[in-house]
Amino acid sequence: MATTITEPPRGEDHRHDEDLIAPKAPNPWLAKYGRVIYGALGLAFFLTLWWWVVDSGSVSDLYLSTPQDTVRAFIDGLADGTLRSEVLPSVQRALLGFVIALVTGISLGIFVGSFQIFQRLAEPVLLFFRNLSLLALLPVFVVFLGIGEESKVAIVVWACFWPIFINAVGAVGGVERLLINAARTLGAGRGYIFTRVVLPAAIPAIFPGIRLAAANAFTALVAAELVGGAHGIGIYINNAALRYQTPQMYAGILALGLIGILVNGVMTVAEWRLTSWQRGLTNKS
DSSP states (O other), X not given: OOOOOOOOOTTHHHHHHHHHXXXXXXXXXXXXXXXXXXXXXXXXXXXXXXXXXXXXXXXXXXXXXXXXXXXXXXXHHHHHSTTHHHHHHHHHHHHHHHHHHHHHHHHHHHHHHTOHHHHHHHHHHHHHHHTSOHXXXXXXXXXXXXXXXXXXXXXXXXXXXXXXXXXXXXXXXXXXXXXXXXXXXXXXXXXXXXXXXXXXXXXXXXXXXXXXXXXXXXXXXXXXXXXXXXXXXXXXXXXXXXXXXXXXXXXHHHHHHHHHHHHHHHHHHHXXXXXXXXXXXXXXX
């Protein structure tokens, strides 16, 4: 009896071969340096567009200086000390206010987040203050503390405190009960559970608030310095604007942007180091 060989449908073996073909591996050089390349291209496009807007006359150089004039004013301000002497007081105020907010925000946030009843009591207060504009409170700080250093630092503390505090409350309150119960089952005490279980599990959720607070520090500080004072980057920018020194004004803004990039880099490194244990749990080997 003859055996009949059934041929597979046309195209089926071709599809089977395609399934066996592995996806094309990404370019390792592009995967490593792609972010830098795309960032450089984006920056070059932005600077070119900025230069063209001013050079073409679309915007008068009385209101917007060219990139080269801005960079020149920035370098000259650092060289002769006019800009450098204004940046240092602002950095000191922002750093002091941020540290105070960091200590108090994390401490109070952990305390409130550890007790459900305190979370419920604090909820309406958090909803009120998280939506309250800082600009509306500037006159209040001036009335109580004047236009000296105290009011400027207090404004920074206020702007930085709430993101840290709110994230800390949510982070501690959101720790998995399974972790706490497992530690208790193994005989761990409250102190051990708090320092070795609750805090490490809460740190990754607290850091977004810390990074937001670091960004808020200089935003709030510039607003506070515009109210009054003798020295500061906000005062430098305001004085340059009043005198129509456009390159100097944008040089001050450039200084603020560079400081913001530096602060964000420091926060990123700190977060990377403090949450390295979590990457070991989430990353696939």
